Amino acid sequence: MSTSSEDVLLLCNEVRHKKNDGILYLMAERIAWMPNGKDTFTISHKYEDIKMQKISPDGKPKIQLQVVLHNNETTTFHFVAAEGAKKQLQMRNEVKELLSQLLPKFKKKIPKELEAKNKILSDDPDLYQLYKDLVVSQIITADEFWTQLAPIRCPALVNILNISPPVTNKPGFASIASNHNQAQAVGISAAFLSDIKPQTDGCNGIKYNITTDIIEAIFRTYPAVKRKHFENVPHKISESEFWTRFFQSHYFHRDRVFTGSGSVKGDLFADCAKSDEHDVEKALRSGVNDPFVDLTYFDDCDYLNKLDELKRKDSVNDLNSKSGKNRDKEVSSGSSLLNANQALIKRFNHHSYMVLEASLSKERREDKINARQTNGNVKSLNNSHKERRLNESDDESDLDSVKVKKKRLLEKTHLEELNEEAQIDCSLFVNKGTKPLNITNKERYLVGPTPVTNNGYDSSHHNSYSHSDASSLFSSVRRQDAVVSHWKPLLSTCLTSQGAVTALSELSPGGALLKSSHSIVLKDVIPLDIQKELKQLYFSCNELFRHFWSCFPVTNEKLEEKLIQMKTTLERFQYTKLQPLHERLIKERCDSELTSHILSQLHIAYNKFTAWQAKRNTLVRK
């Protein structure tokens, strides 16, 4: 390869590579080195192929630059300028600078897919093995591998590679695949703010650690805070500053009362407080369905009226500003205390309300908004009709509400389990709607799923009982009685030493009863490498078989195609992998038994295929 018309960006003399002197060229698209005395490049690397460069640490006598390729090959260049180390260093640094500018331009963006595939293969050694066996030996193409085989083992692939789910008969596969990649919806605990445990940082300060979960919960519960965050961070104030302010705000110190002015130093959340109050009033106005809940009552006093009263009092006090200081203070302090308590309760109510709102699913939220709108319309309609049907509608709504109230009271005071009848039949709700079991043929079970065995002895040849001969039962009982009635157990004579010895000989290893299998333990006899190879064979062929059998029953065209494809794949497998092993075994060990199992499996598969084909052809002919 001679220097073509490439731009040489940098030329370095006196660069050694593998103890040979030469010249280093940095060109537009590659780096190359030519030894002295030759006119061709012995080393040439495109920048695309270079993963990174390394330099020898400062202080080392040898000044070197190493280029590492994507396939982990390395090439080392040694700078040996005659002028000395300084010059060498300078030259090397020049090269390094240029390379570091050039490399990013050419960096081959390894497609994300390839990275993902590599990762999956390295995570799952079995899959990697399969890949090696099947794709490398060209039994199936890489495409087939990644679209059909791998997704079944690794469902996440479906989304990573953006492929359609593999063709298979297995139900529920789609759900398995989707399960992996759905982000979970998380609920909001009502106590999430109080659960943030503070930590002291040693000098009178406290630290709060908040996680993404907590931040998420805060944003969902208080959309106002989310807005503030969006507006202010990161341009106006920093993240940590924002959160510090948050923790100082009324969200955390709920009894903080806002005076009208509000501090100028940008209490961000002051207007949040106002909008929160608006939220609560809105909720109050839209009403609550539960007839037993009245949001306006708390502290055994009527909040709205009380507040009005206080306002009136304040205004009266303003007019009478010249009255006694004490009275002023009392009223103001009283009202401020009241305000503080009420603020506390207000804020708690608001918090609970927001938590509940946040937990409504999106659809219901939309529904509710729609309902509110329509409610508003309906309300106005009602108002117009109100004068006409004043009495009736009132009565109806009253009746309804009374019914509802009664029902609720009943629920609260009567516990179902304590009910007498419920006690006896409490299992009814479990067993409701079950069908009774009618077994028609009990005898079938009594005999069980055992095959008819034929002890098959010819009754004419023996001289013992035939038990279908009923009279023999009689005679045998009589015989038994005769024997037993004269029986005197003389235990000392029941076993002779000779008898014992014969019995023992049967019971010893090798005897009649102890004919244990002298089978060769295959694991010990067959050499390990053959075992390993056989195991890999089993692995890959099991995968192929799995895909083959998953095509049955063949219900649509896609399955048909896949089936035919799999059959050819199996045949290829047999000839590429199985046959050579088989022949090798015969040659080496004269033992062809080891592959017979896989062979039998293959034949079964082929037979199935031919049977299916025959059936299909008869159907087609019809």
Added chain:
Amino acid sequence: METSEQSTHLVVVIDVLPTTALLLDDGTLYEKWLNAIIAFCNSHLLLNANNKLTVIATGCEHNTIIYPVDREENGNETIPGQYPLFSTVTRVICSQIKQLVSKARYSLEKAERAEDIPQSLMAGAIGIGLLKINRLKSEVDSSRVAIVTACNDNSTLFNSQYMNFMNVFFTAQKMNVVVDACIAVSNNNYEQDINLSILQQGCDLTNGLYLKISNVSAFLEYLLWTLLPDAETRKKLLLPTQKKISYKAACFCHRNLIDIGYVCSVCLSSELITTKTQ
């Protein structure tokens, strides 16, 4: 080396059905067989002072616990020089069996049910044994059941008993009770091939031993060698193991062997299909 002895509760189920070839000739074999069983029971009690014994006899009419019994008619005869417990055991078992057999004969003669086919009630006997084991399980470390039978035909004997047997075997398996079976066969050739398959299944399920013995005069030796050790000790001994049983399944309608069948999801009856294709 100190080994803690484990106390065991042994339940011996003796099959006293008269349909056995051992009763042929002059019945000396039968007597020997019975003697061997009693000696076996005594040996079990000898091994450990805390060992317990229950003997249940299963006949064609009923099952009875013959040892221990509450009241004895002629008690207290001891053979001089013998440990009193042993003589009690011998005496009780002997007299009970005699009573049983004569009762059976009497009732058969009276009822004139000559056309009856003998049925085995062994499953019920094992059931009673399990109840007794359950009662005494706090007093011993382990329990097992030994079935001793001389019956030699199972073509009609265990009919309609499949479910009963399976129930007791599964219960025994759950309770970790080992069920062994020892069958005495005569020397006729054909009998060597007989297998009480249901007992084989039970022994396989519970990890017990299944033995067919034709040398009945040395029956006791077989019992002592194989059935006397408890489950723990057996692990250290070399005992005749049986090959793993292949439980063949048959369809409910024709009772043919099936490889692939359809099972009803509600009543679990298995139907056959004629061919192996889908």
Added chain:
Amino acid sequence: MANALRVDLDEEHKGYRWETEYERSWEAIRENEHGLLQPSVDDIVNKAKRKRIQDRRKMRLGMMRHLYIVIDMSESMHEHDYKPSRIRCCLTLVQNFLKDFFDMNPISQIGIIITRNKRREKISELSGNPKAHLEALKKLFDIECVGEPSLQNCLESALDTLKHMPSHTSKEVLVIFGSLTTCDPSDINQTIEVLAARNVRCSVIGLAAEVRICHSLAKQTKGTYNVALDESHLKDLLYDHLNPPPATANTESSLIRMGFPQYYNEDEGKPSMCVCHLSNNVNFSTSGYFCPQCNSKYCELPVECQVCGLTLVSSTHLSRSYHHLFPVDMFTVNEYANGVICFGCQIETKTAAQCEHCSNLFCIDCDLFIHESMHLCPGCASRRLQ
């Protein structure tokens, strides 16, 4: 002692509780003649057991079950009222439950979900292979219990997979809940409605106290809700779910295709490797179960053939469930002043249960054992079949 309280209140159900004098609810528990309280408590628990057994008369049962177990791993599970801690006690019990479950219901499948930190994690997919579940459960011992549980997230996740299941199977969810609260993203009542409409039966076992939403969930989906008193009661309640539940009216019956592989012994099979252990410790031998459809080898049954999808069982697995079809009839309990001998264990007792078919008397312990474990009356089995 919630049960004891209830018993007492029944008798004095007049007016409000505060109107009658202060309830001496401890009087419901009396000492027996030896001065022990335990028999009284046992009696109450036994009565409840008998009731449960009686309720399953002659009903169609859902034998093919798809069950999701939801385990609460929130902060409340750190409590030590169950030894050594709630979560460890639960996990151990669930492990044992799993093993027995696959024994008793060989054609069923289980999946496991946990909840903590207001989220759910599915740690084990629905499958019939106990090993995978047991391994996943083992890992749970090291996971920290933190945050609040989210009942709705778990139910929705279970629903996601269960809704694909065919209608002849019994779809169930069993929640072990130790917390008193649940933090959900949206209205859980809607989820409950969907579950009820889809015939998913949700049962809850509470560890702390009765929670209204759990009660409502169980009621609407026709499941059961119980709160455990202690470890052994918890075990009882959990093991109650080993039995197949009554099938709802919507469950159709259908034929399920299954394979009954033969076991080939050492000298009968071909040398082959099993599919179940191919990744490690493979069984390279000539023995094993061979799938009748695709001939792959397996070491144990029941299993779902990974290659061809056929469920492989042996006939014993099916017979294990037969006792559900033919339960033993209840015995009538009577008092006998002179004492009678129990047919089963030969103990003398004053309270005995009588079987109506064979007229034999059994003591209460044998009665319970017969109905709970053995499913066979030895008296009836000791009589000739007429």
